[in-house]
Amino acid sequence: MITIATLEDASALEKLINSAYRGETSKKGWATEANLLEGKRITLDELEETIQNKNNTILKYTENNQIIGSVLLTNKGDKLYLGMFAISPELQNKGIGKKLLQEAEVNALSLGLSKIVMTVITIRKELIEWYKRHGYVDTGVREPFLLNDYDTIITDQHLEFIVLEKIL
Template sequence: MTTATGLSFREATLADVAELVALIESAYRGDASRAGWTTEADLLHGQRTDPEGVAAVVTTPGSRMLVAEREGLIVACCQLEERGGVGYFGMFAVRPGHQGGGLGRQVLAEAERRERERGAEQMHMTVIVQRTELIGYYERRGYRRTGELHPFPYGDERFGLPQRHDLAFELLVKTL
């Protein structure tokens, strides 16, 4: 599907893994992420994901990585996963230089459309509670905070090196 803005969507393949890892890392961590507004660089250092994690999303039944391309360049991605009749939205990344212009909103809308089409009645996601600006972004798009907290996986460097001792994830939910 190609939108009026020249954005096309497809499901990722294993051939995309290296490019997706680079995109996700650039959107969340390190100095490159500071070019956008969704950085976690002050909360977490180290990696956000790795090739094995992205490959698992691409190859696990019931899970997929939605890719957004413009002129042959992957500009955004997100994980979609079936979790007992509920859609789970994660690993959302937009190239830092492309943030702030509505691209993320288009990707989120497409992800919700695909999950609705699949039969999901709700979309779930988890967001680090300290990311109030990001939570506000999702609230403006119809997600509601549940107050349900999940612990951050301290000690598992696959998720980064925490710079604080009070990190936790909050479940956000939207009825589709």
């Protein structure tokens, strides 16, 4: 079931998001960043702040009272920004991500927005291809990868973001 996350979900979401992106647990899934970065993807305080921001909606995918997927949607006025997309590493490749992407599109249209944009680290080719299979295209725009205080880059490869978009 996909519903909107609330502050009460913050702790479970923080665990899910960090386990999907970083650390040993994330390596059980194919969408990990653990070979590129160490540290937390997000802190509990940042997540609570994100949830409280009126421009943000976090959709959560719940099964058996457990949050196993989530995505951040930010209303940017003329487009919807999609970020912090996380699926429990053990449950990736089961269609949960596809359902969350579809619900993001419903959310965008309900806000009168006909474009969804996102950023993905450029060297994450497999992930970029997955998004392309779901209708996203490379805009040609690249943005710098900025570290937060608790990130450590553990790769020699240059990190930057590709901007992908989908017109609905």
